[in-house]
Amino acid sequence: MALYVHKYGGTSVGTTERIKHVAGKVAEARSRGDDIVVVVSAMSGETNKLVAYAREIQEIPASRELDVLLSTGEQVTIALLAMALEQIGCPAVSYTGWQVRIVSDSVHNKARIVSIDTERMTGDLKAGKVVVVAGFQGVTAGGDITTLGRGGSDTTAVALAAALKADECLIYTDVDGVYTTDPRVEPRARRLDRITFEEMLEMASLGSKVLQIRSVEFAGKYNVPLRVLSSFKEGPGTLISYEDAKVEEALISGIAFNRDEAKLTILGVPDRPGVASRILGPIAEANIEIDMIVQNNADDQTTDFTFTVNRNEYRKAFDILEKTCQSLGGRQVTGDDKIVKVSIVGVGMRSHAGIAAKMFEVLAKESINIRMIATSEIKISVVVDEKYLELAVRALHETFELEREKLPSTH
Amino acid sequence: MALYVHKYGGTSVGTTERIKHVAGKVAEARSRGDDIVVVVSAMSGETNKLVAYAREIQEIPASRELDVLLSTGEQVTIALLAMALEQIGCPAVSYTGWQVRIVSDSVHNKARIVSIDTERMTGDLKAGKVVVVAGFQGVTAGGDITTLGRGGSDTTAVALAAALKADECLIYTDVDGVYTTDPRVEPRARRLDRITFEEMLEMASLGSKVLQIRSVEFAGKYNVPLRVLSSFKEGPGTLISYEDAKVEEALISGIAFNRDEAKLTILGVPDRPGVASRILGPIAEANIEIDMIVQNNADDQTTDFTFTVNRNEYRKAFDILEKTCQSLGGRQVTGDDKIVKVSIVGVGMRSHAGIAAKMFEVLAKESINIRMIATSEIKISVVVDEKYLELAVRALHETFELEREKLPSTH
Incomplete structure (x- = not known):
């Protein structure tokens, strides 16, 4: 029992x-x-x-x-x-x-x-x-x-x-499980039988709104096997558990994306220790959640600092940033609220070089300009113009052969 | 404070x-x-x-x-x-x-x-x-x-x-207080400045739906002065408290009535000890609340037993009573769900004889047939045909001069 x-x-x-x-x-x-x-x-x-x-x-x-x-x-x-x-x-x-x-x-x-x-x-x-x-x-x-x-x-x-x-x-x-990507964007998206907690975390936080991220964290922490399935349609759903030998070993498990992003950049800020916290502090105080953060040193003295927020908070964040720019002696604040984030996720990429290169190559072939890049151990995210979302997702889905069921292999 | x-x-x-x-x-x-x-x-x-x-x-x-x-x-x-x-x-x-x-x-x-x-x-x-x-x-x-x-x-x-x-x-x-009776039935009904707990109890239980009866009991028991007033209209409302010297000493404070009554009678039941509980037991078990109860001994051997219930439960009570009648060897079950209860209420009647007589006299003068009578120390209730409700209330309101403000007196 x-x-x-x-x-x-x-x-x-x-x-x-x-x-x-x-x-x-x-x-x-x-x-x-x-x-x-x-x-x-x-x-x-x-x-x-x-x-x-x-x-x-x-x-x-x-x-x-x-x-x-x-x-x-x-x-x-x-x-x-x-x-x-x-x-x-x-x-x-x-x-x-x-x-x-x-x-x-x-x-x-x-x-x-x-x-x-x-x-x-x-x-x-x-x-x-x-x-x-x-x-x-x-x-x-x-x-x-x-x-x-x-x-x-x-x-x-x-x-x-x-x-x-x-x-x-x-x-x-x-929904009847976790898919390789949103079927409304790529009709060939496929339901996954299994996925690891870590992959699910990346998928969830990136906008695959099947499960709330904290519940996945919790399930991982206490090792509670989690199954996502439909209440309307019979079926096994997708089991989320720890990686084990029998899990299908795909390089990439899925493609997540987030339409709600907006990007803000503060240009030419004097590069001193503590500048990041002086930029992000007022944003955090206003209860605006920050997603990606990228910092580029423009030259020896100044730096460019870019981050993304939810599109709803773009205006508010922009106003705060302009004040910060003045007080820090930065050059200018720029921004774009017509951007999206697309990410490929998979525990398989840990042990395989060249995944990032392959991703960028596909996007280049489709003439999609990459505006920001962020990576983690099992995820690569890029920010691109909103209009390229569907194209990017479909091209990546095909390149990484996500529509095909993978059999357990030993590589 | x-x-x-x-x-x-x-x-x-x-x-x-x-x-x-x-x-x-x-x-x-x-x-x-x-x-x-x-x-x-x-x-x-x-x-x-x-x-x-x-x-x-x-x-x-x-x-x-x-x-x-x-x-x-x-x-x-x-x-x-x-x-x-x-x-x-x-x-x-x-x-x-x-x-x-x-x-x-x-x-x-x-x-x-x-x-x-x-x-x-x-x-x-x-x-x-x-x-x-x-x-x-x-x-x-x-x-x-x-x-x-x-x-x-x-x-x-x-x-x-x-x-x-x-x-x-x-x-x-x-509503902006407790009235001598329902103003929709008697437009000359008057708001009372004060009323005693006991009177209010009788008014509430008899269908003046201003206050829930248990709350009045509670207020009386713990001597909490209670004031009923309107949330939409300014005004002092009606204070409900214990009788004191300054309370206006009317004979009758108000006329309550209840349209939701139905009456059931079991005729010719052998008159033995315990017969009342054998009749009412199954009704109570079915969670039907009983209001008035009257028993008339028809002759030495048998008795007629009448009670009233909420009109919604008339059918259910009737069916139960028919079974009881069979098992007790009673003659017949009769009933009427087109009746109402009208009551006069007032602490003043404690010390004044003749109130009941006056009530019955008024009703007789209007040719209203009384179907049941029940009395308590500060209340007299009669059951009459539904069609006489308004007539009865207005006649009683006038007879007991409820439209007039009474000044404190010393009788």
Whole structure:
């Protein structure tokens, strides 16, 4: 008898009909003799409705109160799913975050889970019940409600799987797995049977929005095998686990991209120690998240400093940067909010030289100008003009033969 | 400096605009230097929406899960009201039932409050904050969410006022006080400045739906002065407190009525000890609430037994009663779901004979046939045909001169 944690997102529980459908799937899994804990999100649209209410009332909603408000979304779903399970003869019990002591730190709106008390849940499982837990929420040691931030229900599922030592954490979503790239951009994109945590991390952070990045980190840290699969369509999905000998050894597992980027450059800043922090400090203080950072020394005395931010924050970041430029005695601030980032990801590239060269060669052949480059051990990202996105993705997909199933090999 | 508990019902917080309006009223009260605790209901329509969801999923929703579901309604309101207060510069903090340990018994859907932990609230009040508490909900000692049943937010407000030793509990609603009778039936109905707890209890239970009966009981028990007033219109409302020398001493304070009644009679039942419980037992087991009960001995051997139930449960009660009739060897079951109850209420009648006679005389003069009579110390109720409701109320209102303001007198 195994223990599985299932997680169903907002679309999967978007109507009472869909909640009944989920109950059917959970009851079926339970009938195979396994213990099941289900984590659910708010019904799709609910969270946005609540946020809209808050904004009607307060320009920047008080963060503590926003958590009190938003956590009701998941609470509605757990009650309805427990009812749906009971209705089809499957004993079930629902719990909010505070009821199973999903204790978090007190950073409202993006809290981190500190500990989980599994006692109540294991008691219910032993009694033959399905345990339904609200995703996305926790409680501080002092008894305040917190939320884990967008996508936080995935994190809840993984954290519960880790705490309960579950055999697998199944993330049901509206896609049937992780693909080599976005099928809307490259129709020949292929579902991967397996992918490593590290690859998934790079894919997730780069815009393959299947899984929330923190949940993958968490799963990797506690070695919880994670499976992404569809709640509407049968199929094995994609298993995310640690690399092992049997994993298909492709050089590249996938191509991720991010359309929401904008690029800012401060030119001719006197090159002194601490200049990077003086440039990025005010940006960070304004709560603007920075993605890629590149620094070029223009000459001996000055340096050019470039970074990317979310396109929504381009204007705000630009204004801050102009002030910084003045105070640092820089020459000029330039920027471009019509750029995208395209990345190739794969643990295989660790042991293979020449991947980067091959990538740049393909792009050159298609006359795509590279505006920025950043690399990690298992990822190479380039920034290109927005208009080249599709072309770049398709050319790379073909070059690295991602449409073909790879058999395990020994190179 | 005084401490007031304010309670705003669903209509008063039905939109974000109205929540802002409530925030304005609360901040104004706070600015007079008093400590304020606010109890709120779910935004109007929310509870019904949630109940509809539950019914779509489960015929009879699991009671524990229904409480998890319904308690989200008030949780939304507390967060929004706290935000609205912060927005206008009035420091505020919101609490759910479990957060301030409104501990209840574990009778889901109609739990009773056992204790309240005031420590957190008094700390916040001392720190100058307005405390916003979710009405209608509690938590069991074991950590399960409960609700107090319909109108339970009033009970929460009174219980908090008692626990905090508040100077007054102000119930803001969509009417501007307690009237001598329903103004829609008798346009000359008059707002009462004061009424006693006992009178209010009789008025509430008889269908003057201004206040939930349990909250009045509670207020009486803990001697919390209760004021009913409008959240839309300025005015003193009606103060509900213990009778004191200065209270206007009317014979009759008001006329209550209830349109939702149905009457059932079991005829010719052998008159043995225990027959009443054998008749009412199965009704109670089916969770049907009984209002009036009258028993007439038809002869030495048999008895006729009549009671009233809510009209919605007439059919169900009838079926149960037919089975009981068979097993008890009764003659026949009859019933009527086109009846109403009309009651006159007043502490003044304690010391005045002839009130009942006067009531019956008025009804007789209008040719209204009385189908049942029940009396208590401060109330006389009659059941009449539905069609006579308005006529009966107006005739009684005039006879007992309720449209006239009474001055304190010494009789």
